[in-house]
Amino acid sequence: MRDNEVRTEEFINALVSDEPSTRKRFGSVMGMAVALGALVAGGLFFVAIGFRPDIQEAVKSAPFLFKFVVTLSLAVAAIGLCSRLARPGVPVRQWGYALAVPALLLALAVIAELAMTPLSTWKPSLIGSNSRVCLTLIPLLAIGPLACLLLALRQGAPTRPGLAGAVAGLAASGIAATFYAANCTDDAPLFVATWYPLAIAMVAAAGYGIGSISLKW
Amino acid sequence: MAHPCLFGDERANVTPFTIISDCDGSRLWSAPSQVPEGASNNETACDVGPWCNMNFGEREEEWALLMRGAIAGDSAAYHRFLLAVAPYLRATARRQFARMGAAGGDHEDIVQEVLLAIHLKRHTWDPSRAIGPWVAAITRNKAIDMLRRRGRQTEIPIEDVIEQLPAEPTGGGEDARDVERMLAMLNPRQRDIIRSVSVNGASIREVADRLEMSEGAVRVALHRALKALAARYRSDAKS
Numbered sequence A: 001m002r003d004n005e006v007r008t009e010e011f012i013n014a015l016v017s018d019e020p021s022t023r024k025r026f027g028s029v030m031g032m033a034v035a036l037g038a039l040v041a042g043g044l045f046f047v048a049i050g051f052r053p054d055i056q057e058a059v060k061s062a063p064f065l066f067k068f069v070v071t072l073s074l075a076v077a078a079i080g081l082c083s084r085l086a087r088p089g090v091p092v093r094q095w096g097y098a099l100a101v102p103a104l105l106l107a108l109a110v111i112a113e114l115a116m117t118p119l120s121t122w123k124p125s126l127i128g129s130n131s132r133v134c135l136t137l138i139p140l141l142a143i144g145p146l147a148c149l150l151l152a153l154r155q156g157a158p159t160r161p162g163l164a165g166a167v168a169g170l171a172a173s174g175i176a177a178t179f180y181a182a183n184c185t186d187d188a189p190l191f192v193a194t195w196y197p198l199a200i201a202m203v204a205a206a207g208y209g210i211g212s213i214s215l216k217w
Numbered sequence B: 001m002a003h004p005c006l007f008g009d010e011r012a013n014v015t016p017f018t019i020i021s022d023c024d025g026s027r028l029w030s031a032p033s034q035v036p037e038g039a040s041n042n043e044t045a046c047d048v049g050p051w052c053n054m055n056f057g058e059r060e061e062e063w064a065l066l067m068r069g070a071i072a073g074d075s076a077a078y079h080r081f082l083l084a085v086a087p088y089l090r091a092t093a094r095r096q097f098a099r100m101g102a103a104g105g106d107h108e109d110i111v112q113e114v115l116l117a118i119h120l121k122r123h124t125w126d127p128s129r130a131i132g133p134w135v136a137a138i139t140r141n142k143a144i145d146m147l148r149r150r151g152r153q154t155e156i157p158i159e160d161v162i163e164q165l166p167a168e169p170t171g172g173g174e175d176a177r178d179v180e181r182m183l184a185m186l187n188p189r190q191r192d193i194i195r196s197v198s199v200n201g202a203s204i205r206e207v208a209d210r211l212e213m214s215e216g217a218v219r220v221a222l223h224r225a226l227k228a229l230a231a232r233y234r235s236d237a238k239s
Helices: A003-017 A026-049 A062-085 A093-098 A100-116 A119-127 A131-155 A161-180 A189-214 B045-051 B056-071 B075-100 B107-120 B132-149 B159-164 B173-184 B188-197 B204-211 B215-238
Strands: B027-029
Touching: A003 B075, A003 B107, A003 B188, A003 B215, A026 A062, A026 A131, A026 A161, A062 A093, A062 A100, A062 A161, A062 A189, A093 A100, A100 A189, A119 A189, A131 A161, A131 A189, A161 A189, B056 B075, B056 B132, B075 B107, B075 B132, B107 B132, B107 B215, B173 B188, B188 B204, B188 B215, B204 B215
Parallel strands: none
Antiparallel strands: none
């Protein structure tokens, strides 16, 4: 055995002497981050934002409920992808495809809306009445979950820090948009497909920026 | 130190192995997805001494077994895990650097850096998954960092020459430099603690007695020192 190998064995002694791994496994860290992030976003929502005034009627309407299908599928796919990106050597392709599910659902809904409504209603439907609120509240509600997820990712070992941060941004805005959708009175797929992705992209870009700096290990 | 071999060569079940590709398509860790029963895949295995007759599947099972023990709190198993991984890392580094045209010589540097990363990120291995791809991905990540750090400058491939020279009888200067260079990055107290538990092989208790600290404080200081070391590598990689 060469001398340098002895050196490494000595170094290994130091690693073994280091505190035993009392640290939580990464899976539970991620779970806690999601729960805490949802709690923070939910707290902010119920304290400062609240349901839309006609919530009793809205819960019976399909377009309103469909918004949650989209936002929740985004949250689930992005959280799943995010926790895989944080573990070295875990294949992520399938969860990357899963991220296309909310996009496809929304695209189909838009096509259905365009097919079923007259041209004259398209523009008002797209512009809606809450676009500015949407672009403000989704990023605002996403701050808490994004912070929790990024802190959890620091415990992980993402080999692509920027991407992991961006996906954390998608997950956070999936959670945020789920709450916001209960406040927003615009249910038209055209509105959702225009403004929600814009707000979500802002959060994802922030996640990318923070991630590529702070998630290196 | 002998490498414990828990499984004999008669153990022939082979787990299919995935190929992990770099962004540029280069392979760091590869094995055929199907290995005929009984056949051994020695593409890399013969670089790694005691593991010569073991194929990927066996080696991986051994690592996973040891790491599960380590998670359960068995530090002897953890020690054996790190000792078992080191030769693989060394072989990988040698091959990788040769392929990328970087010089040989101080692979031990990256072996230690990867071991440190494996150690600090050991909780990210999911025990329900294969451990090989996990080790390989960490190795690849650190290899990329190191190449970036060196700016891929061309160095004289001197290793072949060195191999033919008689080994220096007392602590090779080259490798002492690695450890010294790593330790030089730390503050004196951290340096003292790492040096005591690694080079001198002292126990946490002995260090605590000598420095008149509690064992807990020594553990915390050691952990911080190791994290500081990793952070130092990282900041090097950025510049």
